[in-house]
Structures are given as structure tokens and as C-alpha cells.
Amino acid sequence: DAKTTQPTSMDCAEGRAANLPCNHSTISGNEYVYWYRQIHSQGPQYIIHGLKNNETNEMASLIITEDRKSSTLILPHATLRDTAVYYCIVSRYGQNFVFGPGTRLSVLP
């Protein structure tokens, strides 16, 4: 499975959009991009996933570049409860998930 690169940490003001980038330059054609988050040592929580089209659900939007080498998770109106570690994972059909260190997002009041 392709590896991902994410910034170690990011800050975002409460109420603003949080844009979390992820690079996956070695992604192959049948690999999906998944996003999970982990709030304060709880079990990870699924957010969204996509193959090549942009995706949106009640939690977030996922923007994947046309060449699929990078993506951005967007939390449209971040709240303090969105403070967490966000993991970008690339996997074929969800097999052999590899959770890297992720991005620690701090939402500031």
C-alpha cells in the first residue's frame, strides 16, 4: 500500500474551516484514500473515504487532486470537539490499514 505524508500538527480557529493536507504520491489506481480521527486516546473514528471523486458527508469533505497524489480533508466549521489526531490512510479495499503518526489538529477558541 502507498505511504502517506501529513503535517505533524496544525491549529485552527473555532468556527473556521480546517483544511488537513495529505500527500500520497505513490498511490496506485485501485487504492482508496481514507480519513479517520482519534480523540484523546479513544478508539479511532471513521470520517470519510474516496477513490478519485470528491466526497462529502455530514462530518467532512474530501478533495482529491486530479492526479490523485494528494488530498485534503475539510472540516467546514471546526469546533473544540474536533481537536484530535487525524489519520490519512491509503489502502486497497481497506485491507492492511497502516495508521501513521497523523496530524494533531488543535481547534482554538
Added chain:
Amino acid sequence: NAGVTQTPKFQVLKTGQSMTLQCAQDMNHEYMSWYRQDPGMGLRLIHYSVGAGITDQGEVPNGYNVSRSTTEDFPLRLLSAAPSQTSVYFCASSYEGWETQYFGPGTRLLVL
């Protein structure tokens, strides 16, 4: 639904002891998996199962055994605990495939 439950929440073992970490789900999910998370790190896959009677190894299987006799339960056995197995262990399940995994609250294990 209780979702994914794990017991115990916290356990202290001495080197060489054995124990079983319990994981159960009441969502009728076929796929279940065990991960470990070391301090400041991401999660690493230990073992997984795609249905009752079927298990396979993940990234870091050494020192752990699993079995899946029922759809609901997926216990993880530590055969002879070592300090390197000090970690937080998460169990997860999903209905079809691995895309949307539901994680349990975790078991914190300290091996002295």
C-alpha cells in the same frame, strides 16, 4: 447496540505471564481486527478476521494468537508477556470490507 466492547480497560502483567484481551461486537459484523498503539505512534495491525473460523496475520503478529469461533467475539491472547508489549490495544469491526471500521475503547496493557 453496545457497539464494540473491550475488557479489561486496564491490565498490569509481569513478564512471562499470559492473558486474553476480550473483544465483542453486537452489530453482526463479519470483519474484526486487533491493533496496538504505542505512545505517540499510529496504530499497527496485529491480526484480523474476515469471518468465524478465519483469521490472518497483520503487520506485527509475533507474540499474539487469535481465534474466531463466533461472529461476535475475537479474543487476543498474549502467550508470554514481554515489556515490549506494553501498549494500548484496540479492537475494531466492520460489516463488509474494511472501509468503515468501528473501534472499541481500548485496553491499556502494562508489562513489568
